[in-house]
Amino acid sequence: MSQKTKINRYLNPQALERLLLLIATLLKYPGIGCRDEELQLDGTYKDLKKPQVSAPHRNHHNALQLVQTALRNLAQEIGINLPENYPAIPTIRKDLELLRDYQILEQRMYRWGYYLGTGVMDKYQLKAAFNALESQAIYQGDPQLRQIYYTLKLRLRGFEFEGEQDFFYPVRQHLNRAINHTDPEEMMSKGEYRHTLFHQINLLEQAIIQGQAIEISRSVDLYGNNKIGLMSVFPLQLIYYDIAWYLLYENASDRYAPRQGRDRTLAIGRVNRFKNHLEILTPGGRGIAAQKQSLQNAHQLLNNGWGLNLGDGQQQQLELQGKLEFIEIKVRFFPPVSNFIEEGELRHPQQKIRKGKLDFTTGKPTYLDYLIKLPPRSLEEFSFWVNRYSDKAVVLSPPQLVAKHHQSALNLVRQYQ
Structure with missing residues (x-):
């Protein structure tokens, strides 16, 4: 049958309306025709990289019946009354053939549901x-x-x-791996249940978008600050950093905050260190504008500092107002580590790198000085970063950081003795 003959079918208004409803159905319900049970059975946790292939003995189903039901439901939603059992399955099959002829659908089997193109992406x-x-x-x-x-x-x-080409070949991959359990379903399948805030992720994300104050409970404090128990916060963002997921939040009740409820302390905590407890305190929420402002302040602090420690409320306000005095730090790195430090041109927006005198044998600098200004809250985490380079890094300033690293080196020698 010619293309012209096929398209003439749709000169009838009812047929054209049916075709448009079919296209709208495939757009609104991508993957329609695939049963939910197939998705669940294929979403196995036994092998995270290779979902199971559908078993041949699985009960057969009519994919076009699911398309028909979705199409009729959509028609009802937009106020179109279709005759009973219309459109018939063979009619839908012919309509799909037309979509293939015009390359709206591809010339292939859609075993796991129908969808149109790749959406907003090529x-x-x-x-x-x-x-x-x-x-x-x-x-x-x-x-x-x-x-x-x-x-x-x-x-x-x-x-x-x-x-x-193989579409599923992972050309790019991020190998930073979470070191604790994050998925409740995976925990159950492995018998490794954890009563953490990961079980409340849906409610947590809803609270972030709506600006709701929530009550959560910290179960462990590994830093010895006695920050354990219930706390009321405005959650702002979920952040993946290095090895774990973190919650960026703003304290909803804070002794440093003025009475009008602004400028509360911002903080970041590991999600797995909070209990499986979340209660909505303000269902109405404070709105997305307030959330964005607090998020912007938090990221300004992150850009200024080093690591995830945002400091206390008083320091934060001074820093955000540009009134906090930063500490000048100077670290000298030696080869071969200095080569890697020099390579990190964008490690921090405020860093400066100065090369030392040349080694005439190698033609490369004998050392490299790394200079940066950081808020006091960031010294501890910056020290952890320097320590990873062992004897290839020497802190030159400020004096308190020099003394700290000197003492740390002596302690390490004693550990080996």
């Missing part, structure tokens, strides 16, 4: 986004993105990439 952008999603799902252990990853991988099994 194929290369989709591959890059899928690689990033795979990394966060597998290595960073994001439970929500993990299920999305399984669903997309199932739908894209028949997807043809440019030049028939």
Whole structure:
């Protein structure tokens, strides 16, 4: 049958309306035609990189029946009354053939549900986004993105990439791995249940978007600051940093905050160190504008400092107002470590790197000085970073940091004695 003959079918207003409803259904319900049970069975935790292939003995189902039901539901939503059992399954099949003829659908089997194109992305952008999603799902252990990853991988099994390359080959990968359990379903499947805030992630994300004050409970304080128990906060953002997920939040009740409720202390805590407890204190929320302002302040502090320690409320206000005096730090690095330090041009926005005198044998500097100004709250975490380079790094200033590292070196010698 010619293309012209096929398209003539749709000169009838009812047929054209049906075709538009089909397209709208595929757009609104990507993957329609795939049963939820198939997605759940394929979302296994036995092998996070390779979801199980559908078993051949699994009960057969009519994918077009699911499409028909979704199409009729959509028609009802937008006020279109369709005759009973209309459109019929064979009619939908013919409509899908037309979409293939015009390359709205691809000329292939859609075993795991129908979808149109790649949405707002082209194929290369989709591959890059899928690689990033795979990394966060597998290595960073994001439970929500993990299920999305399984669903997309199932739908894209028949997807043809440019030049028939392997779409699922991970060209880019982030290997930073979470060191604690993050996914409640995975915990249950492995018998490693943890009563942490990860069990309340959906409510937590809702509170972030709506600016709701919540009550959470810290179960452990490894820094000896006695910050354990219930606390009321405005959650601002979930952050993945190095080896774990963290919650960036603003204290909802704070002795440093003025009475109008502004300028509360900002802080960051490991999600797994909070209990499985979340209570909404202000259902109405304070609005997204207040959330964005606090988030902006928090990231200004992060950009100024080193690591995740944001300091106390008084220091934060002085720092945000530009009234806090930063400490000048100077560290001397020696080869071969100095080569790696020099390579980090964007390690910190305020850093300066100065090369020492040249070694005439190698033609390279005999040392490298790393200079930076940091708020007092960041000295501890900066010290941890310097310590990783052992005897290839010497702190030259400020005096208190020199004394700290000198004493640390003596303590280490005693440990080996």
